[in-house]
Amino acid sequence: MAEAPIRPDADPASGSGRRQCIALVDDDRHILTTVSIGLQAEGFATRVYTDGEAALRALLENPPDLAIFDIKMPRMDGLRLLQLLREQSSLPVIFLTSKDEEPDEALGLALGADDYITKPFSQRLLIARIRAILRRTELVRAEPDEAVPEGLPEPIVRGRLALDPARHRVTWNGEPVSLTVTEFLILEAMAIRPGVVKSRNQLMDAAYSEDIFVDDRTIDSHIKRLRRKFRALDPEFSAIDTLYGAGYCFADG
Incomplete structure (x- = not known):
């Protein structure tokens, strides 16, 4: 299935007021809805996908600020999705894993995931992890000729x-x-x-x-x-x- 928007205003706003955008990839629509509503309440824009193949195309064509992947999905699981994504993108990724998926969790980290959260999880924990990773990525999108703010480390x-x-x-x-x-x-x-x-x-x-x-x-x-x-x-x-x-x-x- 292709992108499944939760709200009409779920895509990131343009211009100076652009909200940070989180992409959610999971075949469980209940999780997609619950997490998306929670993130939107915290000021994030969201995009949701129930299919790894459709998600991969969208993540490469229009990258969000961060993506959250479930591991167990039909057609293309989260591990394969991350592997293909990492061939072309360093987009921050958090994995959602079940307690019985520890080997997959370790493989996800080896493939380049930035973090993982074990199901069941709290919205508070998820948002804290998202904000922590986004704080670390604030400078990633700096333009090559953009002046480096005073006080930042030298090369x-x-x-x-x-x-x-x-x-x-x-x-x-x-x-x-x-x-x-x-x-x-x-x-x-x-x-x-x-x-x-x-x-x-x-x-x-x-x-x-x-x-x-x-x-x-x-x-x-x-x-x-x-x-x-x-x-x-x-x-x-x-x-x-x-x-x-x-x-x-x-x-x-």
Whole structure:
């Protein structure tokens, strides 16, 4: 099925008053309706989809600010949807998972999800997670020639790596690397002090707000994905070191 609007005014408004838009992808219409109404009450615009294939086309053609995927869906499940989306987009994504879907949850993080929430969930928790991720993505859409506001961090150059925190841009040997916000924050935390080992807890603190709790495997999944992205450009990439039992560090100073 194609897009299933909850309200006539559910699409994002244009102009300076544009509301942040959340896309919901789930084959359960009750969840779509309940979550959409709750988000709209918090000032968000919403778009809803009951089909992964239709959602993928829409997310690429007209990206929202954030998307929420169910995992178990017919035709195209949430994992496959995320995998195809990540080939072309770093759009922030939250997964909704059932308690019996922990292996899928881990795979979702490895594929590039920014967060996950276990069903049943509270609207308050969901909104808190959404706002936390959106706060981290505020600068992602800055224009290349837009002046960087005073007080924001300067670009970081570490050997072949260059990071621009103000514009969420990363290059390796001059080639751009597309990272999600969570991946960027983890890499930045290591690159600020090359050679200094960062524990998983320290990397969690850098990448997630205080009200989000994740376990060790979440950071490990993001590190694996970071390495895979850099090795796609440079098969010899080895700048992220693992110190077993201690954490990770950036070694290409």
